[in-house]
Amino acid sequence: MMTSDAEEAFLESARAAFRHDPGIGALGALGVWDLLDEFADREARAATFAMFRAHGRELGRSAALACFMAHLYVAGDGFASGSVAVAMPRRSARRGDVLLLVGEPSMKHVLVDRPGLGAGFVSIDDVELQPVTVPGRLILHELTFAPEDLTVEIPEARAKTARQRSAFLGRIAAAFEILGAAEGALDLALEHASTREQFGQPIGKFQAVRHLLAWARTDCAAVLEASRQAAALDTAAPSRFDEVVKALAGRNGRRVCERALQVLGGIGFTAEQDHHHFHSRVLALDAVLGTSAELARGLGAWLREGRTDPGFPRALLHRGGRA
Amino acid sequence: MDPLHELSAYQDGLEKWLGSSPPSLVAAAVPNPSFAARVETTSALMKALFDEGWGRYGWPEALGGLGGTILHRAAMWDSLARHGVRGMSLFEHVEVLLPTLCAKAKREFVSAALPAFLSGREVWAQGFSEPEAGSDLASLRTRARAVAGGYVIRGRKIWTSWAAYATWCLVLARTGAPESRHRGLTAFIVDLREPGVAVNAIEQANGTDELAEVAFDDVFVPEHRVVGEPDGGWAVAMHILSSERGTFAWFRHCFLYQQLLAHLERSEPAGDGAVGEALLDLAAVTATSYHGLESHAADTPLGPRAAFTKLLLCEAERAVHDRILAGDADLAVGLQDDETAALRQEYLFSRIVTVYGGSQQMQLETIAKQLLRLP
Numbered sequence: 001m002m003t004s005d006a007e008e009a010f011l012e013s014a015r016a017a018f019r020h021d022p023g024i025g026a027l028g029a030l031g032v033w034d035l036l037d038e039f040a041d042r043e044a045r046a047a048t049f050a051m052f053r054a055h056g057r058e059l060g061r062s063a064a065l066a067c068f069m070a071h072l073y074v075a076g077d078g079f080a081s082g083s084v085a086v087a088m089p090r091r092s093a094r095r096g097d098v099l100l101l102v103g104e105p106s107m108k109h110v111l112v113d114r115p116g117l118g119a120g121f122v123s124i125d126d127v128e129l130q131p132v133t134v135p136g137r138l139i140l141h142e143l144t145f146a147p148e149d150l151t152v153e154i155p156e157a158r159a160k161t162a163r164q165r166s167a168f169l170g171r172i173a174a175a176f177e178i179l180g181a182a183e184g185a186l187d188l189a190l191e192h193a194s195t196r197e198q199f200g201q202p203i204g205k206f207q208a209v210r211h212l213l214a215w216a217r218t219d220c221a222a223v224l225e226a227s228r229q230a231a232a233l234d235t236a237a238p239s240r241f242d243e244v245v246k247a248l249a250g251r252n253g254r255r256v257c258e259r260a261l262q263v264l265g266g267i268g269f270t271a272e273q274d275h276h277h278f279h280s281r282v283l284a285l286d287a288v289l290g291t292s293a294e295l296a297r298g299l300g301a302w303l304r305e306g307r308t309d310p311g312f313p314r315a316l317l318h319r320g321g322r323a
Numbered sequence: 324m325d326p327l328h329e330l331s332a333y334q335d336g337l338e339k340w341l342g343s344s345p346p347s348l349v350a351a352a353v354p355n356p357s358f359a360a361r362v363e364t365t366s367a368l369m370k371a372l373f374d375e376g377w378g379r380y381g382w383p384e385a386l387g388g389l390g391g392t393i394l395h396r397a398a399m400w401d402s403l404a405r406h407g408v409r410g411m412s413l414f415e416h417v418e419v420l421l422p423t424l425c426a427k428a429k430r431e432f433v434s435a436a437l438p439a440f441l442s443g444r445e446v447w448a449q450g451f452s453e454p455e456a457g458s459d460l461a462s463l464r465t466r467a468r469a470v471a472g473g474y475v476i477r478g479r480k481i482w483t484s485w486a487a488y489a490t491w492c493l494v495l496a497r498t499g500a501p502e503s504r505h506r507g508l509t510a511f512i513v514d515l516r517e518p519g520v521a522v523n524a525i526e527q528a529n530g531t532d533e534l535a536e537v538a539f540d541d542v543f544v545p546e547h548r549v550v551g552e553p554d555g556g557w558a559v560a561m562h563i564l565s566s567e568r569g570t571f572a573w574f575r576h577c578f579l580y581q582q583l584l585a586h587l588e589r590s591e592p593a594g595d596g597a598v599g600e601a602l603l604d605l606a607a608v609t610a611t612s613y614h615g616l617e618s619h620a621a622d623t624p625l626g627p628r629a630a631f632t633k634l635l636l637c638e639a640e641r642a643v644h645d646r647i648l649a650g651d652a653d654l655a656v657g658l659q660d661d662e663t664a665a666l667r668q669e670y671l672f673s674r675i676v677t678v679y680g681g682s683q684q685m686q687l688e689t690i691a692k693q694l695l696r697l698p
Contacts, residue, residue: 194698202698207684210691217690221631222607229610241606248603296599303598304587312606313401313577316613317330320394 010047014054024062024082024106027051032064033081036071045231049176056180056285059137059277063103065173065285070111072166073119073154083108084121086166087143088288100288101141105129110143118152119159135271136280171242171289175227175249178285179220182256185278186216188268189260196265209263216259219252229316238315240302243295250292253282327380328391334398337377341406347371352407356664358531362488365412366443372399373442386425387438392620393422397573397613404577409665411574413485413533416440416447418574420493422619423562427551428512436491436512448489448515450480450537451560457482458685460495460560461505465539467496473545474498476513479538482679486535487524489515493563494539495556508556512548513539529671530664562624567680569629570619572636573612580605582669583643589650601646604639611635627693630686637677644673 017026027033032051038044048068055064066085074084085107087099101110110127113119126149132140154162193204193213203209223245230237230245257279261268268275286292302308327333341348347368355361372378381395382388396418400411411418417440424433439445456463465478476496486492492513499507515522519542524532551559583601590598611632618625625632647670648654654667677683691697 190695190697204691204697207688207691210695210697211684211687213695213697214687214690215634217695218631218634221628222611222635225610225614226606229613244603244606247599248607251600251603293596296603297596298599299602300595300598300600301592303584303602304590304592304595307584307587309405309580309584310602310606312609313397313573313580313613314405316609317334317394317398317401320330320613320617 006043007046007050011050011054014051015058018054018058018060022058022061023104024064024067026060026062027064027067027082033071036068036075039234042232042234045234046228049173049227049231052173052176053180053183056177056182056278056281057184059181059184059281061104061137061139063101063105063107065170065177066102067107068173069166069170070107072169073111073113073159073162079109082106084111085109086111086113086170089113090288099143100132101129101143102139102284102288104139105141110145112145112150113159113163114152115160115163116156118156119154119162120150120152122149134280134284135276137277138280138284140284167289168237168242171246172227172230174285174289175223175230175245178249178253178282179223179227181278181281181285182216182223182253183220185257185260185275185282186213186220188273188275188278189213189216189263192264192267203263212259212263216256219256223249223252233315233319236315236319238311239308240299240310241312241315243290243299244310244312246289247292247295247299250282250286251296254286254292257282325390327376327389330391330394330398333377333380333391333395334402337399337402340375340377341402345371348403348406348408351403352409354409354662354665356530356659356661356668358533361410361412365408365410365414366446368403368408369414369441369443373438378441379438382421382437382441383425386430386434387441393570393616394620397616400574401577404581407581408578410578413446413488414443415571415574416449416485418571419563419567420447420449422566422570423559424493424512424550426562427510427559429547432512432547439490445490446485446488448483448486448492448535448537449563450483450486450492450494450513452482453479454481458682461508461557463495463497463508464501465494465496467498467509467511467544469498470543473543474509474511474549476511476539476542476544479536481534481536482525483522483535483537484533484679486515486522486537487532491515492537493550495560498554498556505557507554508560509553510550510556510559511544512550513542513544517542519543529668531668531672561626564681565624565626565629566619568633568686569615569625570612571680572608572632573616576605576608576612576636576639579608579639579643583646586643586647586650590646591650594646594649597642597649598646601639601642604635604642607635608632608639627689630681630689630694633680634683634686637683640673640676644670 017030035044035048063085067082069086070084087110092098109121122145127143127145129141196203226245351364351368379389380391384390453463467474467476494511494513498509519540521538523536525534526532615625653663
């Protein structure tokens with residue numbers, strides 16, 4: 001595994017890159033597109049996922065996740081890096097199936113995958129983008145297009161493999177980005193706890209406050225280690241480990257934001273304070289690629305119906321034994 | 324090189340042996356609420372594992388083991404859990420105490436003690452807490468006075484797990500001034516068969532008696548049974564707690580996966596979400612404790628980060644037993660056959676896991692102070 005020092009170093013440079021350019025250009029500056037060509041290499045994966053953590057931490061505007069997921073369909077097809085992004089399907093409780101574009105619409109084409117039929121592309125100029133106006137440094141669009149504008153160019157047989165790979169790695173990437181955003185919220189709360197004084201002392205001296213922050217840090221540690229293990233295992237990951245990692249990130253990420261908000265108090269609930277930017281990001285990423293609630297229910301049913309032993313400990317030992 | 328040093332070869336060989344249903348395995352897989360009976364079946368299983376060699380991997384060859392790394396031990400207990408063994412019972416202390424004994428006790432002593440412990444002949448207890456020193460361990464008062472050839476120990480320990488079954492007890496005692504806090508402590512290996520030792524089992528609320536109170540009335544300990552440096556007992560204690568809070572979670576959580584799965588036959592679809600959440604809690608322990616195993620193997624102990632694993636293990640243990648109770652109120656009010664009584668014991672124990680090995684509140688303080696650097 002990439003040493004945590006090397007990972008930390010890459011995380012820091014990725015953060016600096018996004019502070020300089022919060023858009024998709026930062027991925028080129030970081031050499032991320034080249035890393036994707038070496039994805040069999042564990043360190044390349046670790047660096048790529050550290051980039052997603054940095055994107056969350058710095059509230060990046062880019063469609064990095066959607067472009068990364070599209071890359072897994074079109075690698076080698078001659079598309080310029082970052083020029084295609086997946087439209088993420090989700091089910092609206094009110095309007096049924098909708099397509100969501102997460103991040104700045106800087107791409108040329110949108111990839112739409114129709115399980116059972118295959119995947120195709122629509123020019124960004126041929127889609128209607130309806131902004132989702134949630135507050136926060138977060139760019140979301142719902143997307144519609146005329147059906148005749150989509151022609152299937154990736155046949156189902158190939159799309160099926162890409163779909164699984166894209167969902168697997170997309171969930172891990174989303175977990176890292178959720179982690180970064182949750183860490184951003186926690187950092188705000190830590191800073192506040194050290195400086196805000198009440199009863200003549202910093203509120204971080206009160207155990208009630210300290211323990212909220214310690215729980216938040218523990219929830220982050222769980223997401224970090226689980227996501228790292230998933231990234232290291234990659235194709236050797238046990239069944240549904242990506243779903244576990246994504247659900248854990250969504251659940252814990254929300255809890256971290258909630259605890260941070262409690263520590264920040266009223267100021268944390270203002271538009272002026274950054275907490276809500278991080279919180280909105282966590283909520284948005286928890287809502288795509290399977291919400292934590294949906295994934296947890298699915299995982300529970302999987303265990304109950306199949307009496308399946310998930311075999312997570314054994315899978316990690318198997319990898320460790322070979323390393 | 325021994326081919327079984329390769330982890331997958333070891334796992335395959337062990338699976339094959341377990342698949343042949345050795346009688347000691349079959350006996351250890353039967354639910355039994357009697358603590359003494361569990362001690363007996365687990366001891367027999369440890370003896371069989373030792374005799375067949377499986378239980379000796381992961382321990383240094385120079386000390387009576389067969390080499391390999393902690394991953395061998397991690398694989399062994401995962402396999403045993405999947406083959407129905409219900410818990411480590413008093414051999415939990417193998418994973419809590421032995422790593423520290425290997426690192427810090429006198430080699431001649433450990434090379435005799437390690438095989439005796441692994442084969443179930445001699446059991447170990449851990450004498451840390453005192454009536455007046457629980458979370459505030461550095462305030463302990465048990466005294467060790469230097470005499471010719473060693474020390475004489477006087478004082479009282481409490482919540483000493485498995486002392487009633489143990490031959491040896493790792494005792495933390497004060498060798499410095501009364502106010503020396505953590506700087507004036509030394510770790511000793513005390514022979515519980517010595518005159519002056521009195522062990523009184525404490526009957527617990529769940530009907531077991533794994534805990535005890537141990538009184539030391541001028542008990543002699545020879546110099547070669549000092550662990551670590553004189554006045555260096557705090558480092559020994561921290562080494563132990565790094566195992567007890569970090570890597571130990573791996574061993575315990577392997578059984579929790581199996582307990583959750585076993586309960587699913589009584590689970591309704593409406594409970595799927597909660598079962599899934601319990602799986603998330605278990606996966607969090609798998610990931611963080613595996614990181615602990617790797618750190619241990621690389622000889623870079625987790626230090627305060629072990630507190631994450633300890634907190635997450637407790638969360639997972641409570642979540643799994645919440646699911647078990649939700650599907651099976653017999654453990655609260657039903658006729659208590661062996662299986663129900665064992666489930667009840669385990670459920671009740673899951674309500675106190677946030678106390679032993681450093682309370683939840685102390686773990687949170689460790690994180691707040693040492694990792695978050697709060698004021």
